[in-house]
Amino acid sequence: MTKHTYDFGLIGNCAFLGLIGTDTAVRWLCWPRFDSSFVFGSLLDEKKGGEYSIRPADESLSFSSRQYYRSNTNVLCTEITAPDGSYRVTDFAPRFQQYERYYKPLMFIRKVEPLAGSPRVRVACRPVGQYGELELSRRRSSNHIAFLGLEEEIRLTTNIPLTYVLDEEDFVLNETKYLVMTYGAPLEAPLESTAERFLRSTIDYWRIWVKSTSISNFRQDQVIRSALALKIHQYEDTGAIIAASTTSLPEAPGSTRNWDYRYCWMRDTYYILTAFNNIGHFEEMERYFHYIANISTKIKGKYQPLYGISGKSELVEQELPLAGYLGNQPVRIGNDAYTHIQNDVYGQVLVALLPLYVDCRFLDPERPNPEKLVFETLGLIDATMDQPDAGLWEFRNLAQYHCYTYLFHWAGSHAARKVARSLGNQEMEARAERLMQAAADHIEQCYNPELGAYTNAIGSPHLDASSMQLILMGYLDPSSERARTHLAALEKELKTPEGLFYRYRHADDFGTPETTFLICSFWYVEALASVGRVEEAITEFEKLTTYTNHLGLLSEDVDAKTGSQWGNFPQAYSHVGLVNAAYRIAQKLAKPNFI
Missing domain, CATH: 1.50.10.10 (Glycosyltransferase)
Structure with missing residues (x-):
């Protein structure tokens, strides 16, 4: 018998938890609480569990993956190497001190960086509700996609062309991209600089906690x-x-x-x-x-x-x-x-x-x-x-x-x-x-x-x-x-x-x-x-x-x-x-x- 392991990484910020597969797919994420329905749950049902992934465009070709944590943090990195190039997805849930309290929003940030070559990727984002029984409707705005049907809005704010995300069309990754998903209160701040600031602050928080x-x-x-x-x-x-x-x-x-x-x-x-x-x-x-x-x-x-x-x-x-x-x-x-x-x-x-x-x-x-x-x-x-x-x-x-x-x-x-x-x-x-x-x-x-x-x-x-x-x-x-x-x-x-x-x-x-x-x-x-x-x-x-x-x-x-x-x-x-x-x-x- 082959050895079975759970090939997932864990992220979280003491408000929510997520499991990320070595292929970048979010296999499990419950919102707004630990014990809520999943919004991504392919771990338990590939068809009903929705999808959130940043995979190589041509999945018929083999690709390799390396997954690791930034040292002494809960910030997860997944590096994908495909025939046309390689890229890194950094996943984290923001957590740091702000205004004498811990900032721990229902916010999931993904940073996607090209590492070598000209990798073509395809982003799929289809959250669900009620343990897969509810398909959410989508509303396209200027710089974000709103997913509607739950008690509060799920919003995906990104600098990737929204058409590529909505149609799940592949594109060449030639610069760093950011995807910020929120439940309830959306991100109403500059995307790139805010995501980078949150990443630095979250890394600093975890390393200070470990110290x-x-x-x-x-x-x-x-x-x-x-x-x-x-x-x-x-x-x-x-x-x-x-x-x-x-x-x-x-x-x-x-x-x-x-x-x-x-x-x-x-x-x-x-x-x-x-x-x-x-x-x-x-x-x-x-x-x-x-x-x-x-x-x-x-x-x-x-x-x-x-x-x-x-x-x-x-x-x-x-x-x-x-x-x-x-x-x-x-x-x-x-x-x-x-x-x-x-x-x-x-x-x-x-x-x-x-x-x-x-x-x-x-x-x-x-x-x-x-x-x-x-x-x-x-x-x-x-x-x-x-x-x-x-x-x-x-x-x-x-x-x-x-x-x-x-x-x-x-x-x-x-x-x-x-x-x-x-x-x-x-x-x-x-x-x-x-x-x-x-x-x-x-x-x-x-x-x-x-x-x-x-x-x-x-x-x-x-x-x-x-x-x-x-x-x-x-x-x-x-x-x-x-x-x-x-x-x-x-x-x-x-x-x-x-x-x-x-x-x-x-x-x-x-x-x-x-x-x-x-x-x-x-x-x-x-x-x-x-x-x-x-x-x-x-x-x-x-x-x-x-x-x-x-x-x-x-x-x-x-x-x-x-x-x-x-x-x-x-x-x-x-x-x-x-x-x-x-x-x-x-x-x-x-x-x-x-x-």
Whole structure:
């Protein structure tokens, strides 16, 4: 079997995201929000997905492509070499500081430069609406084309003759051309000079952001690319961070495990905030804190596993009449996981919000009342302590008493105890300690002495990669014999010869998982470092970096046999895993015996 990779580059500015193919085609772009309908979505349907490309005029002739980022930025370059010449397309979403705020418009800029010869190119621009069901009408003006039919106007302003764009006729590229596409507010300024100024300002912004990143020398290039990708998965308007920019890219071909990941999962909260903390980015943490805190003040009896980027609760799942990625159906929008019971979310929230109440850097007088929030969340842990749930992996038709859930009951109660001590609240401290002990008692019921390991749930014989968190969260002493045997059992059961990790190997609602889950592999690297197997951790980390695409971007899943990328892409969770694993290794290398 051939190796499948997602041959796309990611652009974004914390207001929108786009995926650009190596042939310059915009394969995915949703406007006006991360979770809106695509305006370009050929990723999921070549016919209904519209098109926006700047290809060689004669596509019957072969051409080569080279795609790369401007160093330390989210500015993407695609160079095309055809028989008649070569050219470069620079794609970016403007982002920079202006008037004491971040300027992050719904504006997508493409700069097209001839590099050699006399390349002839053809520009196609056909945005669509309502997930391909709505064809937009066009209105030609003096220097732009308006696309009409959505709530707001899409406008393409360009110095390419509009006739060539409207008729999709080829022309010789003998000077630099610019295309500025906007949603809503149009560009009402000089085209060339404004595009160049925005490009310089955006490059400067990203390079300054990278300079402010606190990372070690260990694999800096991979950490920087992951940090840049993770940054633009934050919807800055609310602070939400989505799991991925796409929907319905299958976890494995034909698996029907095709999900919409353009939402904010509570289960990811702790890991995402840890990653931002590990790279020293306070602003992103604070915005995300406020998103989570906002949700925590309006819940009705329980937290959901996920919410919309606006905090929306109902994310009703629908299937769309689209061809699907490489024919993989169904294509889904929405995600019924919002209806699931996942009781680990309460501990996740407490651990994630802990710095808001005990870190002296947070001085926001408008933050939620800590005692009320912590008391209420502890109450939810108490109420669900003896209830089964769907677990971390969101089993749709199976409820168990999951070890991972009890770990976060324990960790959340541990965090609440710290808050209580900082506030001098003895009643809260006592309740937190009682719940810590209750959670620990349940975790110990998952221990299987024959395996020398903790199983995925009370009474279950199955192992689960998420139980590596027992070591990483500090429940198990990394230097203990129990930590060593537990990790060894997980290696034996879930690790592939290539060093990748399955989430689990037992059947679920959709059969037995076919592909490995990349975040679990990075957890393994962290666990190796934690227990002192640092050289092995470095070796395994190096292996994992070979599963990126040509730009260093990671998917959700990897086929161990072929090295193929599958699942939604890019996957924020995978990039979080890389950042945290690199940080854990760097910490170990910084100790005297590794210098």
